[in-house]
Amino acid sequence: MLILKKFLRDLPAVLGALIVLAAVILAIFPELLVDNVDRINRGNIIMRLKPPSADMPFGTDDLGRNIFERVIVGTRSALTISLFVVVVSMIVGVPLGLIAGYRSGWASSAIMRVTDVFLAVPQLILAIAIAQLLGRGQISAMIALAVTYWPFFTRTVYAETQKVRASLFVEALEGYGASKTRIMLFHILPNVAAPVIVRATVGMGFVILTAAVLGFLGVGAVPPAPDWGLQISEGRKYLPEQWWYATFPGLAILLLVLGFNLLGDGLRDLVDPRLRRS
Amino acid sequence: MLLFLIRRLLLIIPVLFGLLLLTFFMLRLGGNDPAAIMAGDNATPEMIARIREELGLNQPLVVQFWDYLVSVLRGDFGVSLFSQRPVSEDILDKLPATLELTLVALVIATVLGILLGTLAGVWRNSIFDHSVRIVSVAGLATASFWFAIMLQLVFAMGFEILPLRGRLPTGMAPPPDITGMYIFDSLVTGHFAITWQAILHIIMPAVTISLGGVATVARFTRSAVVASLQSEYANYEQAVGYPRHRVVFPYVLRNSLVTPVTQVGLLFGGFISNAVAVEAVFDWPGLGSYLVQAIFTSDYQVVLAVTLVIGAIYGVVNILVDMTQGLLDPRVAEKM
Numbered sequence: 001m002l003i004l005k006k007f008l009r010d011l012p013a014v015l016g017a018l019i020v021l022a023a024v025i026l027a028i029f030p031e032l033l034v035d036n037v038d039r040i041n042r043g044n045i046i047m048r049l050k051p052p053s054a055d056m057p058f059g060t061d062d063l064g065r066n067i068f069e070r071v072i073v074g075t076r077s078a079l080t081i082s083l084f085v086v087v088v089s090m091i092v093g094v095p096l097g098l099i100a101g102y103r104s105g106w107a108s109s110a111i112m113r114v115t116d117v118f119l120a121v122p123q124l125i126l127a128i129a130i131a132q133l134l135g136r137g138q139i140s141a142m143i144a145l146a147v148t149y150w151p152f153f154t155r156t157v158y159a160e161t162q163k164v165r166a167s168l169f170v171e172a173l174e175g176y177g178a179s180k181t182r183i184m185l186f187h188i189l190p191n192v193a194a195p196v197i198v199r200a201t202v203g204m205g206f207v208i209l210t211a212a213v214l215g216f217l218g219v220g221a222v223p224p225a226p227d228w229g230l231q232i233s234e235g236r237k238y239l240p241e242q243w244w245y246a247t248f249p250g251l252a253i254l255l256l257v258l259g260f261n262l263l264g265d266g267l268r269d270l271v272d273p274r275l276r277r278s
Numbered sequence: 279m280l281l282f283l284i285r286r287l288l289l290i291i292p293v294l295f296g297l298l299l300l301t302f303f304m305l306r307l308g309g310n311d312p313a314a315i316m317a318g319d320n321a322t323p324e325m326i327a328r329i330r331e332e333l334g335l336n337q338p339l340v341v342q343f344w345d346y347l348v349s350v351l352r353g354d355f356g357v358s359l360f361s362q363r364p365v366s367e368d369i370l371d372k373l374p375a376t377l378e379l380t381l382v383a384l385v386i387a388t389v390l391g392i393l394l395g396t397l398a399g400v401w402r403n404s405i406f407d408h409s410v411r412i413v414s415v416a417g418l419a420t421a422s423f424w425f426a427i428m429l430q431l432v433f434a435m436g437f438e439i440l441p442l443r444g445r446l447p448t449g450m451a452p453p454p455d456i457t458g459m460y461i462f463d464s465l466v467t468g469h470f471a472i473t474w475q476a477i478l479h480i481i482m483p484a485v486t487i488s489l490g491g492v493a494t495v496a497r498f499t500r501s502a503v504v505a506s507l508q509s510e511y512a513n514y515e516q517a518v519g520y521p522r523h524r525v526v527f528p529y530v531l532r533n534s535l536v537t538p539v540t541q542v543g544l545l546f547g548g549f550i551s552n553a554v555a556v557e558a559v560f561d562w563p564g565l566g567s568y569l570v571q572a573i574f575t576s577d578y579q580v581v582l583a584v585t586l587v588i589g590a591i592y593g594v595v596n597i598l599v600d601m602t603q604g605l606l607d608p609r610v611a612e613k614m
Binding site: 012113114116117118120121122123124125126128129130132133205209212213216217218219229232236239240243246247249250253254257258261262265 | 292293294296297299300301304415416418419420421422423424425427428430431435436547548550551554555558559569570573574576581585588589592593
């Protein structure tokens with residue numbers, strides 16, 4: 001309870017949590033703001049490229065579709081992609097980091113060398129190449145991002161494990177004859193959980209940004225999916241007259257990523273008071 | 279220091295080898311047949327078979343990899359399927375444009391980030407501090423390609439004060455080629471009209487790329503300055519009666535710069551990533567747009583080569599960062 005009280009005092013973090021919460025609710029129940037979710041891809045040529053109005057706050061696109069509704073429904077695909085990528089990366093990256101950090105030997109150095117290779121080029125560049133090889137589509141983008149994101153978790157867990165490994169209680173456990181697996185799972189993992197959770201929260205925002213770049217460059221979602229990056233790239237053709245088309249999907253990205261970043265910063269302050277932003 | 283440099287340079291080699299291995303097998307097993315793409319839509323199976331033979335694509339993968347490795351060590355990256363020119367020539371053509379862009383972005387991120395961060399740290403909890411925090415948090419959450427488009431919308435299409443795309447106005451000849459970086463070349467050779475145009479053209483892409491960097495550097499500088507200002511030596515200097523700017527400028531700042539400098543180096547990877555999409559938005563003829571085009575045309579020689587070059591640049595930059603840290607902090611230098 002004390003930790004919750006402390007969290008509630010951190011205004012930006014609470015704001016971030018609210019943004020994320022709102023996005024999750026809208027992703028599950030878009031009906032709250034969208035009249036008919038099945039109809040968002042259906043155009044209406046008479047209503048083509050209308051500026052924002054009270055009825056359609058973000059205006060309409062080149063096919064006469066309601067941009068506001070498409071942005072709202074886009075929350076779902078943005079959150080699905082980032083959740084998938086972060087969870088898969090954690091499932092792969094965390095155990096590898098634990099093993100590499102706790103044990104020493106060829107397996108441990110092999111894991112870290114592979115991690116180094118992945119971290120030697122910017123993630124986006126590898127992800128674009130893999131997504132293109134797998135063929136255009138949201139699934140390819142998700143796989144490509146997961147394949148290139150796990151090393152970040154391995155790195156974090158590795159560094160934290162190495163710190164914990166040297167501590168007295170691990171030595172004591174080893175003295176008692178506890179098995180290596182037991183020490184890793186029940187004693188080291190809980191101690192490295194906090195940085196992993198922070199990394200995952202900030203990572204959600206990071207993946208949303210990267211996925212948007214893939215959509216924008218045309219290696220992610222395919223039309224008529226209401227993907228934010230894709231909408232910006234379509235809307236770009238109608239600048240400067242129809243400014244609303246490319247502007248609002250970008251604001252949606254900004255808001256959601258901001259939410260995850262603020263929440264992640266707040267969590268970091270909670271779990272590691274030394275890094276407090278004073 | 280020299281020993282450290284040599285050791286670090288040697289450590290890059292296995293990483294680059296792994297990277298080469300990874301991209302090579304990824305691209306060759308990826309399904310897109312470069313021979314079929316090269317032959318075009320109306321090719322007969324015989325033509326494709328002949329091209330496969332010419333390119334050596336019928337050999338076992340291990341043999342192909344070995345051949346490739348040997349030629350890369352000779353500096354030969356093969357011929358681009360798309361431009362029909364040696365890939366190394368293409369890269370040398372495009373590299374300066376990207377380097378110029380990232381260097382200018384790095385300068386913006388460092389200067390602006392340290393300036394904003396220091397002022398925010400000195401005027402802690404003022405309105406200025408809070409606005410810097412809000413702007414930097416938002417800066418890290420902005421999709422760079424979208425920000426690029428918004429800048430174009432406002433400054434190129436709206437106010438018409440900055441050029442929309444490219445490195446120079448159409449029709450203006452580039453300056454004599456020394457480094458390939460237009461700003462530097464035109465300054466050295468005295469073509470100041472070109473310098474001015476090159477600066478106007480680089481502002482928007484460089485600002486876009488540096489956005490996340492300014493935010494990160496400002497944040498780390500601020501917390502380091504706050505910590506240094508609370509240290510005993512700063513208290514002592516204030517007690518002795520040093521004016522505030524004397525305390526901050528040489529003493530606190532030097533002690534606070536180590537972390538931000540490390541961050542500047544780490545930013546470089548982010549800058550290159552951002553450059554891919556930003557170069558596409560601004561039609562900047564650099565490595566990023568070259569890579570994107572190569573990926574779409576399944577030009578695997580180019581993808582391999584560019585990935586490798588970026589990996590090498592990345593490795594060298596990391597070494598430079600460590601050395602700068604050593605120059606700033608004698609305690610770090612001792613450990614080298």
